[in-house]
Amino acid sequence: MSMITARTNVITDCRALDEEIFSSKEPVVIKGLVNHWKLAEQGRQSDSHAIHYLKSHYNGAPSTASIGSPDIKGRFFYNEERTQLNYDSRTMRVDEVLDLIQAGFNEQNPTSYYIASNVIDTHFPDFRRENDIVIPRPESIVPLEDLRISIWIGNRTTACCHYDASDNLACCVVGKRRFTLFPPDQIANLYPGPLTPTPGGQALSMVDFNNPDFTQYPKFADAIQHGQIAELEAGDALYLPSMWWHQVEALNAFNVLVNYWWSNSPKYMGAATNVLYHALLSLRDKPEHEKLGWKHIFDYYIFGDAEQAAEHLPEPARGYLGEMDLAKSKMLRAMLLNKLNR
Numbered sequence: 001m002s003m004i005t006a007r008t009n010v011i012t013d014c015r016a017l018d019e020e021i022f023s024s025k026e027p028v029v030i031k032g033l034v035n036h037w038k039l040a041e042q043g044r045q046s047d048s049h050a051i052h053y054l055k056s057h058y059n060g061a062p063s064t065a066s067i068g069s070p071d072i073k074g075r076f077f078y079n080e081e082r083t084q085l086n087y088d089s090r091t092m093r094v095d096e097v098l099d100l101i102q103a104g105f106n107e108q109n110p111t112s113y114y115i116a117s118n119v120i121d122t123h124f125p126d127f128r129r130e131n132d133i134v135i136p137r138p139e140s141i142v143p144l145e146d147l148r149i150s151i152w153i154g155n156r157t158t159a160c161c162h163y164d165a166s167d168n169l170a171c172c173v174v175g176k177r178r179f180t181l182f183p184p185d186q187i188a189n190l191y192p193g194p195l196t197p198t199p200g201g202q203a204l205s206m207v208d209f210n211n212p213d214f215t216q217y218p219k220f221a222d223a224i225q226h227g228q229i230a231e232l233e234a235g236d237a238l239y240l241p242s243m244w245w246h247q248v249e250a251l252n253a254f255n256v257l258v259n260y261w262w263s264n265s266p267k268y269m270g271a272a273t274n275v276l277y278h279a280l281l282s283l284r285d286k287p288e289h290e291k292l293g294w295k296h297i298f299d300y301y302i303f304g305d306a307e308q309a310a311e312h313l314p315e316p317a318r319g320y321l322g323e324m325d326l327a328k329s330k331m332l333r334a335m336l337l338n339k340l341n342r
Contacts, residue, residue, distance in 0.1 A: 004227035008181060008238070019136050021239055022167065027181050027230060028239045034171045035235035038130035039256065043174035043234055047105070047254040050174045051098050054153070054256070057124045058094050065092045066199075068112035074157040074250075076114065077204060078193055085197050087112070094123060094153070101155050105253050114154035117200065120258065124151065135169065135260055148261040154250055161190060161205035161247040162198075165272060166261040168240040170248075172232035175255030179230040179238055180209055182223055182245040189223035190245055201273065209247055268329035 010029040011021070021028050034040055043050040068076060068087035079086045097113050104110030120127055128149070135147065148166070161180065170179075182190060192203035207213070207220045214221055230238050240246060242263070250257075283294055301309050301321075310321035320332055 004180065004224055004229050006228045008179070008228045008230040022136070022169075024239065025241060026183075027179070027228065027241065027244060029230050029232065030237045030239065031233075032235050033237040034131070034133065034173060034258075037171075037173060037235075039127075039173050040131075040235050043256070047174070047252075048102065050254065050256065051102055054124070055095050055098060057127045059123060059125055060093065060095075061123045062091050063094050063097075063115055063118050063123060065090050065097045066112075066114040066116060068114075068157075070109045070111055072112060073109065074112045074155070075160065075208075076112070076157060076199060077160050078197075082194055082206075083197075085199060094118070097153070101153075101254060104155060110155060112155060112157050114152070114157045114159075116152055116154075116159075117150040117259075118153070120149050120151050127151075131173070131258065133169075133171075133260075135262065146262055146267065150259055150261065152255075152257040152259070154255055155253055156255075157250045159199070159248040161207070161209065161245050162200070162202040163243050163245050164200075164202065164240075164261070165242055166263050167242050169237055169260040170232075170240060171237040171258045171260075172234055173256045173258055174234055175250060175252035176234065177232045177255065177257060178249040178251060179232070179240070180247040180249075181228040181230060181240070183226060184243040184245070186223045186226050186245060189219040189226075191217050191220065195277075205245065205247070266324075266326075266329075268326050269324070270329075270333075 008027045008029050009024075010031060012031045021030070039050060039053055042053040066076060066087050066089055068074065072086050075086075077086050078084070094115060097115055100111070101113050104113075132149075161182070163184065170177075190205040191207055193206050195203055198204065207217050212220050232238060248257075283291060286294070310318040313321065315322070320328060322328075324332075
């Protein structure tokens, strides 16, 4: 989006992939990080070479394909009433989708095809032998089995602006991608859509970044002042911290992205989105003075110093206020389930 002039921090020495990058609170582009991948090499020869390479590693397992009619022009979004999504999802073979994408190479406005976040090992079991990197994180923080490694395949498509609750290293392997990025505090200026339906669990920004309606969405002008653009060539990667809003545009007739997702939190913590839904049920419609009281309580127990609520209590009395572990998480989850089911 041309109105955003700020560019994401860029590292040009791909050998500099280290823990310092992944402790950044802002996105970082790493130029040429996956230039050596076999798929990237095939893509530099031609899209057809890249498609043939993917087919040669595909095991035939079915996948979910998102299919949009030509009139959406690749923008996967809501319908006019915002009650449904503007595309269909079908179970298909990956090689079938690849053939359909290739058949549309010469069309001015082809049908949009997108295979989103397909776990690589379940569909391309040998792919990572020639296309993989090591995330330089301590095993104690990110166990190898907690990494989710996914592949995204499609033609010219736009994944509208949303956030993800995991840290992300997005590797542009074939084609080019443009990320339009906003920090988490810009949520109100991005006008999130309904919580359901969603493409992947998070609401989409209602603003069309290529043709913003400042009459309907006036605060988006403020978001622009905080936005960043990350332009990725084939072989580049983007580190994207969790909770950053991002729109992703695939700019070529054929595009492949591989991303590594992880969380620095233990698995037993569960999804914070569950807290949001529960708060909608239990807090949002309380009287204003009561909500303010609960805000102070949450600041004390949750959003402030994590140790202050327990530091004046004897160790045996701290219970759930002490350090959380697997055993305590199971007890707390059981208590919550019991209360919710009453």
